[in-house]
Amino acid sequence: MTEGPYKLPESWRWVRLGEACEINPRRPRLYVDPNEPTTFVPMTAVDDQAGTIATPEVRPFKQVQKGYTYFEEGDVLFAKITPCMENGKAAIVRGSLNGFGFGSTEFHVLRPGGSVIPEWIWLFIRQERFRKAAKDSFRGGVGQQRVPKKFLQQHPIPLPPIEEQRRIVARVEELIERVREAKRLRQQAKEDAERLWQSTLAETFPRPGAEPPPGWRWVRLGEVCLPTERRDPTKDSSAPFIYVDISAVDNAEGKIVSPRELLGQDAPSRARKVIHSGDVIFATTRPYLKKVAIVGPEIDGQICSTGFCVLRANRRVVEPGFLFYLCRSDLVVAQLSDNNMRGASYPAVTDRDVYEALIPLPPLDEQRRIVAHLEALREKIKILKEIQATTDAELQRLEQAILDSAFRGEL
Numbered sequence: 001m002t003e004g005p006y007k008l009p010e011s012w013r014w015v016r017l018g019e020a021c022e023i024n025p026r027r028p029r030l031y032v033d034p035n036e037p038t039t040f041v042p043m044t045a046v047d048d049q050a051g052t053i054a055t056p057e058v059r060p061f062k063q064v065q066k067g068y069t070y071f072e073e074g075d076v077l078f079a080k081i082t083p084c085m086e087n088g089k090a091a092i093v094r095g096s097l098n099g100f101g102f103g104s105t106e107f108h109v110l111r112p113g114g115s116v117i118p119e120w121i122w123l124f125i126r127q128e129r130f131r132k133a134a135k136d137s138f139r140g141g142v143g144q145q146r147v148p149k150k151f152l153q154q155h156p157i158p159l160p161p162i163e164e165q166r167r168i169v170a171r172v173e174e175l176i177e178r179v180r181e182a183k184r185l186r187q188q189a190k191e192d193a194e195r196l197w198q199s200t201l202a203e204t205f206p207r208p209g210a211e212p213p214p215g216w217r218w219v220r221l222g223e224v225c226l227p228t229e230r231r232d233p234t235k236d237s238s239a240p241f242i243y244v245d246i247s248a249v250d251n252a253e254g255k256i257v258s259p260r261e262l263l264g265q266d267a268p269s270r271a272r273k274v275i276h277s278g279d280v281i282f283a284t285t286r287p288y289l290k291k292v293a294i295v296g297p298e299i300d301g302q303i304c305s306t307g308f309c310v311l312r313a314n315r316r317v318v319e320p321g322f323l324f325y326l327c328r329s330d331l332v333v334a335q336l337s338d339n340n341m342r343g344a345s346y347p348a349v350t351d352r353d354v355y356e357a358l359i360p361l362p363p364l365d366e367q368r369r370i371v372a373h374l375e376a377l378r379e380k381i382k383i384l385k386e387i388q389a390t391t392d393a394e395l396q397r398l399e400q401a402i403l404d405s406a407f408r409g410e411l
Contacts, residue, residue: 004156009409012160018153021110021121027070032098034062039101041071041093043079048088050180051126053077058097068102069109076110076121077103080147085134090125092118108152116159119169124157127403158407171411172402179399186395190388193381200377201329204370208335208358216362221311221332222355224318228279228310230272233303237265242302244275246283249293254328256281256293259302270305278320281308282327285348289333294324307346309354319364321371332357 004014017023032038040057047054071077073096079089084106093101110125112118124130133155138145160168206212233241242259245268250257262271275281277300283291285307304310311327313320326332335357336349362370405411 002156004158006408008158009160011164012158012409014156015115015159016153017110017121017155017157019113020116020157020159021076021112021152023111023149023152024069024109025111030061030065030100032061032065034060036061037097038064039096039098040064040068041077041101041103041107043084043089043104043106045103046077046079046084046089046091048084051088051091051122053091053093056096056101064102067105069105069107070102071100071107071109072096072111073099074112074118076112076118076125078108078110078125078147078152079106080108081106082135082138082145085147086131088126088131090122092122106146108147108149110152115162117162117165117169119173120159120165121157123169123172123403124407127407128400129404130155158409160409168406168411172406175402175411176399179395179402183392183395186388186392190385193384193388197378197381198330200374201325204374205326205329205331206360207331212360213362215366216360218358219361220355221357221359222352224314224323224359224361225355226312226314228312229274231274231303233262233264233267233271235264237263239264241267242299243267243271244281244299244302244304244308245270246285246288246291246305246307249281249283249291251291251293254293254324256295256299259299267303268305270307271303272306273304273308273310275302275304275310276300276312278313278315280311280313280320280324280327282311282332282354283307284309284350284354285346289336289349290330292324292327294320307348309351311354317364318361319367319371321375322367325371325374326359331359 002014002016002019008014037058038061040059040063041053042057045053045055045057071093073093075093077091077093079085079087110121112121134147134151137147137151139148140146159165206216208218212218233239233243240261240263243262244256244259248256248259275295277295277297279295281293281295281304283289288307311323313323332354336353342348342350402411
């Protein structure tokens with residue numbers, strides 16, 4: 001008899017997963033028209049949050065019959081590769097054409113035997129405890145690590161009678177549906193907070209062609225910016241420097257969060273533009289046009305990618321903070337059409353295109369008042385998002401607690 005990590009209710013028993021399921025069963029001989037529409041499931045088709053096959057594809061049988069993973073209706077698909085496995089990519093096959101299909105080679109297939117229903121297996125492998133154990137069993141090189149078949153075959157699973165499985169699964173689905181509804185409301189609240197921020201920015205800055213408020217005037221962005229400079233870090237191969245590229249910008253916060261420390265000899269070819277504290281860096285390549293950040297004092301005098309337009313505020317006429325929030329709105333981006341894009345590999349607008357954008361300019365005192373108002377609102381939204389993130393984590397823990405109770409016979 002298989003032993004497990006905790007005591008089970010009477011009439012339950014521990015079995016190995018490989019005893020309850022057939023792991024990666026062999027494909028039978030199929031006599032199918034080569035052009036017959038056939039269900040195909042790439043890894044991207046599995047919704048890791050809902051645990052469903054959300055977007056299956058339909059392909060001719062001849063295109064998928066070789067080189068892919070075979071499955072049948074009612075099988076459970078389990079992603080074996082990192083990070084898909086950790087993210088929860090697992091689903092029951094439902095609604096497959098002709099009762100079978102094919103999918104990514106990165107799926108294990110679990111075919112339930114007569115003593116277990118697919119939903120019991122599916123809920124079990126969606127537990128964080130199970131996925132952690134699966135991760136500990138990984139084999140393969142970094143970035144290509146996979147859960148071996150042997151792990152699934154030997155892992156213990158609690159098994160109640162079939163009718164008890166059905167009753168518990170129904171109860172779990174009822175409880176988790178409530179959790180999902182709470183998550184949906186949380187997501188809606190997040191989107192509402194983001195819409196509030198964007199609508200505030202839109203209301204703060206008039207659009208080109210509109211009559212500006214009294215004391216404001218329309219100017220070109222380049223008219224309020226100072227010249228910037230370039231430096232080639234490769235000229236001193238042993239000198240360290242900090243490099244900021246597109247990936248270093250957290251667009252949600254408008255901050256530089258992960259710059260790289262490099263030596264001159266390792267400098268990318270696009271590392272040329274010098275940045276100073278208070279500069280606003282504006283991404284010019286598609287699809288990153290809305291990536292905007294303000295440079296902090298900790299990286300004053302360092303280097304950023306030529307994929308940014310560096311906006312250095314002339315502080316006699318414009319506050320850096322005002323320039324930052326103005327660029328965070330859609331005002332400048334809306335004036336940069338696809339017709340401005342140049343280059344084949346990395347379509348981008350030029351610095352000149354950005355400098356030519358029209359912006360509304362109030363007096364400095366009004367700019368400071370606007371920046372203070374936006375900073376206060378931004379801080380409130382940040383606190384709201386932190387509370388929401390905490391609630392999300394609590395909901396995730398609640399979902400796992402429900403699953404834990406289910407497999408201990410406590411529901």
